[in-house]
Amino acid sequence: MKAFVLKDKIKPGTGTAKLYYEEVETPKAGAGEVVVRLKTAALNRRDVFIRQGLYPGIRVPSIPGSDGAGVVAEIGTDVTGVEIGDEVVINPSIGWGENPDYPDANFSVLGVPINGTYAQYIKIPVENVFPKPKHLTWEEAAALPLGGLTAYRAAVTKGKVKAGETVIIPGIGGGVATLALQIASALGAHVYVTSSSDEKINKAMKLGATGGVNYRQDDWVKQLSIISGGADLAIDSIGGETLKDLIHLAKLGSKIVSFGATLGPVNHLLMPRIFFKQLTIMGTTMGNRNEFIGMLNLFNEHKLKPVVSEVYPLEKVEEAHEQMEAGGHFGKIVLEIPQ
Structure with missing residues (x-):
């Protein structure tokens, strides 16, 4: 598959690491996991901070991107409630844990160090995929998860x-x-x-x-x-x-x-x-699984639609990052993933 890969860790204040667009191995679903063929992804300020060395826990090589929506392409063992072909959005909150007040020590956000959504496919725990709200476009669906x-x-x-x-x-x-x-x-x-x-x-x-x-x-x-x-x-x-x-x-x-x-x-x-x-x-920051469900229910009930500022092809992700840093956008900047 095609993906953007972060290969370099840099010291804060020394610049912005390059992203490399290249062919990488398509992930395979393990036990309790699904593989999603992504239709769209979205940018977050976190993505830019990672490239600038301003975020903890950076490991390379890895694929950035926390927000995404797409179609289930493969199902691993011990997976129920999801079928191939389902249209889904991804909860980027990984391993929050049982305490609703704060996350576990092993909590992570999708996209560095865990491979993220700047790619054609992503492997994700089944508990992190949810039905895409039917009233949202693919672009709007990708704009929702982390920010919402x-x-x-x-x-x-x-x-x-x-x-x-x-x-x-x-x-x-x-x-x-x-x-x-x-x-x-x-x-x-x-x-x-x-x-x-x-x-x-x-x-x-x-x-x-x-x-x-x-x-x-x-x-x-x-x-x-x-x-x-x-x-x-x-x-x-x-x-x-x-x-x-x-x-x-x-x-x-x-x-x-x-x-x-x-x-x-x-x-x-x-x-x-x-x-x-x-x-x-x-x-506060991010949230747990129940809050993600509550957020989706609210958007479904009120037919709310995230504001999409601009849409870039995945190949122009660095241009999209420059737009985010410039700060003139209103709403979310979205990436269209090549099919």
Whole structure:
């Protein structure tokens, strides 16, 4: 089969490792496994970080890619409930374990060190494949798994979002943030967003956001406080100074859920703002099997569709990565796998 292979580990800050497009051995299904012929895959920021040496547990050679959808092509022994020809999406959360609060020590995310979805075929445990939602295209299906799972755990499991609550999501446009907006809006929350792009704010409002503010304006925090009334829940992938702004915007007894830190560490955090407001600040990432099922059920029930920003052929994956790093996209960047 054809696949992109990461062969080099590099030190952080020294550049970006090349991906090699080459012929590799097609995987065979073992006990409890299936092989899926992939139709589509999708990019995540994790893929870029791995190439830059910014992610733990990198092993080479291995095939990147966490998100994918396709057709079951082979079934191993001891597999039930799945048949050849089934259309499936893949849960990239591998080996979470039994504790819903945090993953086991051997937990991994599909795609480095476990061979991922930048390939024509993938071998995966049968418990990690689920029926593709019928209302989704192949491109939309591939855009859903990692971002949808992360957003669901942040908004529903951790954030416990409720109808009528106010949710603030800074930096709208990325895959997880956009999916979190769709989830919170579908559950009846009033969602407010921020972006450096008025166009992205307008797109977010078409997806269900109640309003938004351009954070390039000096008084954006004040503006957002006025129009939103403050947050019952903030879902943050940015960190840095933005986390302090979210603490300022937080209502008494509210929650902040963090799953990223694109702006880096938080400096000079004023602790009284946290304890006098009785805030709960939680970290989260990925999710377990039951949360993946809950996320799929929510998307099926509300007929939600992930936003696909652009579609590239697999052969142009490095160009797609450059687009992701440029940051102009809204939603997910998807790869079409050659058949």
